[in-house]
Amino acid sequence: MNNAFQPLYYTIAEDLRHSILEGKFNPGDIMPSVNELALKYKTTRVTARKGLSILENEGIISVWHGKGYYVLSPEFNKFTLYYNTNSKSFNSKFSKVSVIRPTSEVKAAMLLKDDQKVILIRRTVFDGDKPVACDEKYLTYDKGRPLVEEEIKYADLPEVAAAKGSPFAIRTEMEIGAELGAPHVVETLGCAAGEPLLVTYRYIIDQKDAVIGYGKMYMRREYGKLKAISGYNCR
């Protein structure tokens, strides 16, 4: 019976989650069985199981057919990172959109043939008047598809790449490193030549594992810290 505002299976999940968070169940422990829960909550096995499934989806418990549901240890090495290049508090200016011959670095990153040209988009991100970051994006240039500047200018890297195909056919990979800025970066950001910059490299990859986009973003450390969280509480 369900006389609350929330479905019964949700109540079951909440109760169990609290038990785990309070330490009544610890990693390795077996949760109450589906039958037990069905009895306790005066419901059917289907509904009881649905409650357990929620915790399973949350990565808190795991199931072993024929044995039961086990409490897992938290995954502290798996982080969720939100990468917002288009934050509202910043404004950005596009300084260059052009078709170029790729440098050897870009050629290597995108696995390009020798004669393949790429689109280069440069952008500078400002906090008020102060430049805090700048990035370079490279996209494969298909002769057949004319370059629509407006569409590209205000979109983020993945969206631009997605516009050239199915938006679901791609994934993004990111690497994070520290570098000294190249001369034009130092000049654009107005920082010292020896200032360490946080650099993110992004690869846009289609369903055939071809790199169709590559981007590099340099951030000054006062403004460009990346944040990520881990644990159960964040989902």
Next chain:
Amino acid sequence: MNNAFQPLYYTIAEDLRHSILEGKFNPGDIMPSVNELALKYKTTRVTARKGLSILENEGIISVWHGKGYYVLSPEFNKFTLYYNTNSKSFNSKFSKVSVIRPTSEVKAAMLLKDDQKVILIRRTVFDGDKPVACDEKYLTYDKGRPLVEEEIKYADLPEVAAAKGSPFAIRTEMEIGAELGAPHVVETLGCAAGEPLLVTYRYIIDQKDAVIGYGKMYMRREYGKLKAISGYNCR
């Protein structure tokens, strides 16, 4: 009817997922209704709905009560980052475990009172003979609990902190930046004073939002790139 090796609801989910990935459905489109699917697959609404729920859990579609299931746009700003400080190809050496008065930086990071002492654990990570990273971990020091060195030495930061309470009561936050190493870091890593290092700051936070652990890791850029992925294909 289900004459395959996999449950019917799974087949339904797979079929729908492929349709989306192939571009038969695009972001904003409405998926076939529960009733339609039940008819098509000669099953009940419950099973049909279960298929849709899978895609919903994967973040591919979203539901609007009374209207239907909608295809979502991929979330390219949300990354999953795996942070493996205990990689198998590296070995690490603990150089120091001690109880100290915190520096002002640590005091600020952990929101400590003036007289609170902390445990400091220093570690250096080697690739063969070459030092590639080093880190400092700070934990609140509770006078009541004696410091068990063995337990701490081989564990990672969150596990150590977890050992002091319920493992579920905590979360980890991470910041990533670029810095020049302090003198002792430069010496330990044997790098140039001007070499930019990738730095990760980690905060271990308990359920009362108190910072119970703080760690800093310096990585040389050739070895210390962090990687993260985004999109649907990764889950």
Next chain:
DNA sequence: AAGTGGTCTAGACCACTGA
């Protein structure tokens, strides 16, 4: 009113585990 999704039941049958 007709169509959508959401919850729940009572019961069936199957597969896996362990004593």
Next chain:
DNA sequence: CAGTGGTCTAGACCACTTG
């Protein structure tokens, strides 16, 4: 064998959306 989880049915009733 009893107990565990997993799948599925047929049908009921509810809540939301749209015309």
